[in-house]
Structure formats: C-alpha cells, structure tokens
Amino acid sequence: MKILVCISNVPDTTSKINFTEGDTKFDTNGVQFVINPNDEFGLTRAMWFKEKQGATVHVATVGGAQTEPTIRKALAIGADEAIRVNAEPKDGFFVAKQLAEVVKNGGYDLVIAGRESIDYNGGMVPGMLATLLEMNFVNTCIGLEIEGTQATALREIDGGKEKLSTSLPLVIGGQKGLVEESDLRIPNMRGIMMARQKALNVVEPVDAPQLTKDGKFDKPAPKGAVKLVSPDNVGELVDLLHNEAKVI
Amino acid sequence: MSVLVYAESLKGKLKKNAFEVASYAYKVAQDLGTTVTAVTFNAQDDATLGTYGVSKILKVANDKLDTFNAKAYADALAQAAKAEGAKVIVLSSSSDTKFLAPILATKMDAGYVPNVVAAPDSTSPFVVKRTAFSNKGFAHTEISSDVKVIGVSNNAYGVVENNVSAAVEDFNPSLTDGDFAVKSVEVDRVSGKVTIADADIVVSGGRGLKGPENWGMIEELAQVLGAATACSKPVSDLGWRPHGEHVGQTGKPVASNLYIAIGISGAIQHLAGVSSSKVKVVINNDPEAPFFKAADYGIVGDAFEVVPKLIEKLKEFKAQNA
Numbered sequence: 001m002k003i004l005v006c007i008s009n010v011p012d013t014t015s016k017i018n019f020t021e022g023d024t025k026f027d028t029n030g031v032q033f034v035i036n037p038n039d040e041f042g043l044t045r046a047m048w049f050k051e052k053q054g055a056t057v058h059v060a061t062v063g064g065a066q067t068e069p070t071i072r073k074a075l076a077i078g079a080d081e082a083i084r085v086n087a088e089p090k091d092g093f094f095v096a097k098q099l100a101e102v103v104k105n106g107g108y109d110l111v112i113a114g115r116e117s118i119d120y121n122g123g124m125v126p127g128m129l130a131t132l133l134e135m136n137f138v139n140t141c142i143g144l145e146i147e148g149t150q151a152t153a154l155r156e157i158d159g160g161k162e163k164l165s166t167s168l169p170l171v172i173g174g175q176k177g178l179v180e181e182s183d184l185r186i187p188n189m190r191g192i193m194m195a196r197q198k199a200l201n202v203v204e205p206v207d208a209p210q211l212t213k214d215g216k217f218d219k220p221a222p223k224g225a226v227k228l229v230s231p232d233n234v235g236e237l238v239d240l241l242h243n244e245a246k247v248i
Numbered sequence: 249m250s251v252l253v254y255a256e257s258l259k260g261k262l263k264k265n266a267f268e269v270a271s272y273a274y275k276v277a278q279d280l281g282t283t284v285t286a287v288t289f290n291a292q293d294d295a296t297l298g299t300y301g302v303s304k305i306l307k308v309a310n311d312k313l314d315t316f317n318a319k320a321y322a323d324a325l326a327q328a329a330k331a332e333g334a335k336v337i338v339l340s341s342s343s344d345t346k347f348l349a350p351i352l353a354t355k356m357d358a359g360y361v362p363n364v365v366a367a368p369d370s371t372s373p374f375v376v377k378r379t380a381f382s383n384k385g386f387a388h389t390e391i392s393s394d395v396k397v398i399g400v401s402n403n404a405y406g407v408v409e410n411n412v413s414a415a416v417e418d419f420n421p422s423l424t425d426g427d428f429a430v431k432s433v434e435v436d437r438v439s440g441k442v443t444i445a446d447a448d449i450v451v452s453g454g455r456g457l458k459g460p461e462n463w464g465m466i467e468e469l470a471q472v473l474g475a476a477t478a479c480s481k482p483v484s485d486l487g488w489r490p491h492g493e494h495v496g497q498t499g500k501p502v503a504s505n506l507y508i509a510i511g512i513s514g515a516i517q518h519l520a521g522v523s524s525s526k527v528k529v530v531i532n533n534d535p536e537a538p539f540f541k542a543a544d545y546g547i548v549g550d551a552f553e554v555v556p557k558l559i560e561k562l563k564e565f566k567a568q569n570a
Contacts, residue, residue, distance in 0.1 A: 013497050013517045017384040026381075037498045092350070093359065118382050118497055124360050127318075127350025136429050139318070139347040142491065156492060157435070158343050159443030166430040173347075176498060181485045211359030211393040215375065218386050220523060226530070226540050231549030234557040237529070238565050240545055245527045247449070247506040248473065248565070 001055040001146065001168075004106060005043045006099055006113035006125065007074055008036040009067040013118065019217040026119070026217070035070055038114025042174035044183055045144060046112055047078045053146070056080055058106060062089045062098045068200065075195035076187030082198065087205035090213075092120075096128035097208035103133055108169070109149075115140050115173040120214075126173035135169040142177025250285040251277040252334035253302065254325055256342060257291040264407070264446060265340035267300045271408040272367070272400045273338040274301025279371045280336070283412075287328045287419065289313050289321065298414030300407065306332075306419035315432045316344045322351035324421035329356060329395070331419075336374075337397045342445055349399055359391040362399030365524070382497040383523040401524065402445060402503045444495065447476035449506040450525070452495060454480040456511020456532060456551060460488035465555045466510065472562045478502065480512045496521035511551045514539025531555065 011017070012032040020027040035043065049055040059074040060083040061067050071082045083106075085098040103111055111130075116123035130137030136151075138144075142161065143154030149168045154161050156177065172178075187195070229237045241248045251273045255266035266286075273284045283303040288294045290313060294305045306328050313320060325348070329337055337352065339345045341362060353360035361376055365386070369375040373390050376398060380387040391398075444450060451470040453463060463477075470477045477493060484494035495502045497517035507525035511532060512518060519542045522528065530543040533550050540546050547554050 011381070013382075016516075017381045019385065091359070093354075096350075096354075120380055120387075121363055121382060122360075123346050123362055124350035124353065127347070128354045131351045131354035134426075137318070137351070138430060140343055152433075155347075156343060157437065158445040159441065160435065160437035160492070162432055162436070163434040164430055165433050176494070177491050209393075211357075211391065212361055213390045213392065214380075214387040215390055216388045217380065218388075219384070220386070223542060224544075226543045226546045228540075229545060229547050231547050231554050231557075234547070234554060235561045237545060237547065237558065238561045241506065241527070241529070242565065242569075245506070245544065247527050248562075 001049065001053060001110060002106065002108045003046045003049060003055050003057045003110045003112060004103060004108040005039065005046050005057060005059045005074070005079065006111065007039050007043070007059050007061045007071060008114065008117040009033050009061060009063050009070040010036045010117050010119045013037065017219070023217050024215065033070055035073060036114050036117045038116060038118070038175045040184060041176050041178045042112035042114060042172065043074055043077060043079065044185060045174065045178040047185070048179070049146065050078065058083060060085065060099060060102045062087055062095045064088060071200060072195050073187060075198045075200070076191040077185050078191065080198065082200045084200060084202050085205050086202050090210040092122040092124035093128055093211050094208045096125050096132060098205050099125065099129050100132040101206045102203070103129070110146065110168060111135070111171045112174050113172065115175040126171050130171035133171070135171050136166045137171045138164055138166065139173035141172045141174045144172060144178060249333045249335065250283050250304065251280065252325070252329050252332055252337045253284060253286040254337070254339050254345065255286040255288045255291065255294070255297055256340060256344065257288060260290060260292040262288070262291050262293055262296065265342060265402060266297070267407045268405060269338045269340050269400050270297050270300035270302050271410070272405045274408070274410050275367045276336055276338065276371070277301070279368065285332050285334065287325055294416060295414055298412055299409055301410035301412055302414050303412050305414055305416045307416055308419050308421065312423070312428070315435065317428060317430070317432065318344070318347040319351055319430065320423050320427035322348040322355060323423060323427050325352050326355040327421040328419060335395055337395070339397065339399045341399050341401050345399065349397060353397045356395045356397070357393060358395035358397045359393040360397040360399070361389050361391055363401050364398050365401050365404040367405065379524065382520040383501065384520050403505065404503065404524070442474060442476040444476045444478055444493070444500050444502060447504050449473045449475035450478050450502050450504045451475045451508045451510070452478035452480065452512060453483065453510050454512030455482045463489070465559065469508070469555060469559050472559055472566065480518055509539055510555060512539060513537040514542060
C-alpha cells in the first residue's frame with residue numbers, strides 16, 4: 001500500500017496572531033511553525049500502517065522553501081520520501097489541485113490529510129482532492145483499518161460517531177482519534193540524521209484558478225473586564241445571566 | 249437564479265441550523281433581488297421553512313437517503329443548484345455539512361468559504377466575514393467564482409422570521425452506485441443529550457475537577473440548564489471524558505450563547521476554540537487563571553462548593569420561571 005500524507009505548515013497552537021501590511025497578511029514574525037496537528041495524527045497512523053502492514057509513506061506539502069523544516073520533521077518521524085510543490089498556497093481549491101497532481105503522478109492508494117488546518121480552517125482540501133481524483137472520501141475520521149483494498153473508518157458526527165465501510169483508493173480527512181495524543185512521536189536523533197538522507201523532491205505547481213481571496217483580516221474586539229461574583233452569593237450570577245446577559 | 253439552501257434534518261425533523269441558514273439565505277436573496285429555495289431530504293416538517301423566508305422547497309423523498317451520505321447528498325444538491333440556476337448556496341457548519349461542502353463546491357466549480365459569521369460585507373464583489381486562525385482572527389474573503397458556496401457558523405447570524413408562502417415540489421435527483429461507495433454501517437449517536445454543535449448552553453469541565461468520578465455535578469448542571477457537556481484537552485487526553493467532548497483549537501469549536509467553564513484555567517488554544525461563544529462564565533479557585541481575562545462573569549472559588557450551590561439556585565430560578 002502506498003500512502004500519501006498531506007502536511008500543512010501552520011503556526012504553533014500557542015502563537016499570538018497578528019496581521020501586517022495594512023492587516024492584509026498574517027504576521028509570521030516570531031512565529032514558530034509546526035506540522036498541522038490534524039495532519040500529525042494522520043502521519044502517525046500512516047507510520048502504524050508502515051510498521052504493521054509494510055506500507056510506503058510519502059508526505060507532501062504545498063509551500064515555499066520556508067516550509068522545509070516542517071517537512072523534514074515529517075521525514076524524521078519516519079516518512080520515506082517528501083514532495084514539496086513549490087508555490088504559495090492561494091486557497092483551498094488551489095492546494096487541492098496541486099495535491100491531485102502529486103497523487104496522480106505517485107499512484108497512491110490512500111491519502112491522509114488533516115480535517116482542517118489550524119490557520120485558515122478551510123477544511124476543504126481533503127474533500128476537494130477526493131472529488132477531483134474521483135476517490136472515496138471520509139471526513140473527521142477518528143479510526144481507520146485497512147484489509148487488502150477494503151477500508152473501515154470511524155467518523156465523528158455531531159453527538160456521536162458513525163462506522164463506514166468503503167474501499168481504496170481513499171482520501172481521509174483525519175483528526176485526533178486516528179491515533180491518541182500519547183501516540184504522537186517526537187523525532188529522535190537517529191530519525192533526524194536519517195531524514196537528511198531522504199529525498200525531498202521539489203516540483204513546480206500546475207495551473208489552477210484561485211476562487212477565493214482573503215482581503216482584510218481583523219482581530220476580535222478586546223474584552224471588557226470580567227464581572228466577579230462572590231462564591232458566597234452564587235444567586236447573583238443567576239440574576240446576572242437572566243437579567244443582564246439574558247442567556248437563561 | 250435563486251439562493252439555494254441545504255436544510256438539514258434528523259429523523260424527519262428539520263434541525264435548528266436549517267432555520268438559521270434559511271434566515272441567512274433570505275438576507276442574501278434580498279441583497280441580490282431574488283428568492284430562496286431549500287432542499288430537504290426525507291423531512292416531514294419542511295413547510296415551516298416558509299417562516300424563515302424560503303419560497304420554494306425541493307423535497308427529496310428517497311429511502312436510500314435516510315442515513316446521511318456526503319457524496320449522494322452533494323450530488324443531489326448539485327443537481328438542485330443546476331436546476332435552479334443558483335449562484336449562491338448556503339450551508340451550515342455541522343459535521344455532516346462540512347463533509348459534503350467541498351464535494352459540492354468542486355462539482356460546481358465553486359469557491360467555498362466556511363465559518364462565515366455575518367451577512368455578506370458586499371455582494372458585488374462577493375465578500376464575507378469568516379473566522380480564521382481558530383477564532384483568533386477574522387478574514388474578509390472575496391469569492392470570485394460564478395457559483396459561491398458559503399458555510400454559516402452556528403449561532404452567528406441567528407434565526408430570523410420572514411414569513412413567505414412556501415411552495416413544495418418533489419425533487420428526484422438521479423443518483424448512481426458511485427454515490428454510495430462509502431457506506432454507513434452503524435450510527436452511534438447519544439440519544440436524549442444535547443450535542444455541542446446544537447447547544448445554546450455548554451457546560452465544560454477541566455482538570456480542576458480532579459477526576460472523572462467528579463463529573464456528576466457537571467452533568468447535573470448541564471441537565472438543569474438543558475446544556476451540552478464538554479471538556480478541555482487534558483481531560484480528553486487523560487481519558488476522563490470521550491474525545492467528542494473535547495473543545496478548543498484541535499477539538500470542537502463552541503459557538504453557544506452561554507459557555508460555563510469549570511476548573512479550566514484557559515490555555516490559549518482552549519480560549520480560541522470557545523471564543524465565538526457569546527457569554528462566558530468561569531469558575532476557578534485560581535484568581536490568576538487566564539480564563540478570567542476572557543470571561544464575562546467569574547467566580548473565584550472552589551468548584552466543589554460553588555457548582556452545587558449554582559445548581560440549587562438555578563433549580564429555584566427554573567421553578568419560579570417555569
């Protein structure tokens with residue numbers, strides 16, 4: 001089985017978010033970039049398929065040369081080979097088009113992407129990719145087993161979960177649950193050394209239209225001070241929620 | 249040329265978000281000088297959509313679509329959009345809808361913008377405001393494609409009544425075997441409980457509660473308020489509560505009217521995930537907990553003393569206001 005894990009290079013979850021150039025660009029100054037958490041759960045599940053079922057695992061990203069440390073980390077975790085499409089991601093559809101080309105050329109049976117990236121939160125790349133490639137698709141995937149060409153997937157739904165049965169070739173929009181937080185791997189020195197020898201192929205983008213464009217960004221309005229209620233007078237909170245906030 | 253809406257239902261009954269997306273679509277239709285058409289799947293109560301501005305209902309009745317199927321539903325919606333010549337398609341932010349939206353958008357060569365929190369800034373060019381960076385910011389995004397797909401965030405626009413008379417028409421999309429290549433085997437949905445996605449009020453517990461055995465009072469508080477229960481990331485990582493309850497940046501987003509955080513200090517990732525909630529209450533014994541800076545109301549105190557008192561006071565309140 002040949003697996004492609006799609007990696008998005010995103011600001012670390014603790015990052016403070018600021019905008020620059022007249023609030024039209026994300027300010028990357030002082031921001032640490034990491035593998036998108038939803039992608040990392042997928043990458044770790046792919047490692048399991050590699051170790052238990054002999055799968056080959058490639059990783060791909062769409063981004064400039066500045067994303068290479070993040071891809072190298074994926075190689076250090078254990079991916080066999082990496083592909084970087086040398087283009088700034090313009091929107092979800094543009095990225096899906098680029099990845100579709102990578103999948104076509106690589107002949108992958110299973111594509112694992114994160115449910116969404118934690119920066120632009122589009123949540124559209126896996127579904128668009130599957131549709132462009134006419135592959136089966138499961139989103140918000142929290143469990144995945146493959147036997148031959150048959151796949152059983154668990155999907156998180158509002159208020160529960162759903163078990164699905166399908167077949168390869170398959171695209172997954174993954175998240176926590178594919179593996180547990182405690183299964184995530186920190187690259188060790190040997191992995192980091194080996195990653196330096198692994199192929200990181202840079203390919204040029206294909207033409208794709210940009211359908212959406214972020215103009216201006218803004219930040220949530222600053223919050224007023226918290227209104228404190230004494231623990232000895234909890235009834236006051238009920239009053240405030242009813243009469244002032246009008247939420248109960 | 250109408251604005252098309254996917255009106256979600258569960259077990260034959262329309263969901264609250266169906267009325268919210270209909271309300272939003274009515275506003276867009278007004279701006280564009282057109283009307284709203286909704287597509288329903290095996291819903292019994294579709295006519296109520298007229299109350300929220302829907303003039304025409306394309307009613308799909310098909311046993312094969314009793315259980316949600318992203319590809320088949322997307323196929324049906326694409327056929328409806330083409331039949332109507334719809335240029336704008338309005339969807340919700342439920343997990344089912346986020347599953348089908350990118351499939352539908354790709355079929356329609358449409359730009360898709362999810363997490364939209366307000367009526368369009370303008371319709372020419374078509375610009376919508378959406379959350380980005382996991383609620384730490386907003387983007388004003390232009391959609392330049394001919395057909396546009398919008399996902400409206402829960403509780404962001406609200407349900408607005410605009411009475412029109414709704415004509416109901418049967419609609420029979422032609423579906424292929426390929427639409428059902430991903431099959432539902434089993435749906436395991438907690439019954440009798442409000443889900444985080446649908447809840448007006450969410451009660452959430454953190455590590456300050458010391459262990460899963462202490463969740464009884466969280467459940468009770470939620471029950472008194474008709475609220476959903478949720479938890480912080482460490483609590484779900486420790487296995488005290490199911491993953492589905494984890495809210496925050498890498499868990500579920502919360503956009504309720506009231507969010508009550510108990511024993512949650514308020515890590516930046518957690519605050520991002522819940523920041524769309526309108527009113528936030530924090531109960532924590534540490535006055536330095538970062539959550540107090542993000543909350544509207546707070547009680548500095550021991551949750552094990554405060555929460556039972558709060559339950560008691562709320563019961564009195566509910567009895568008086570029943």
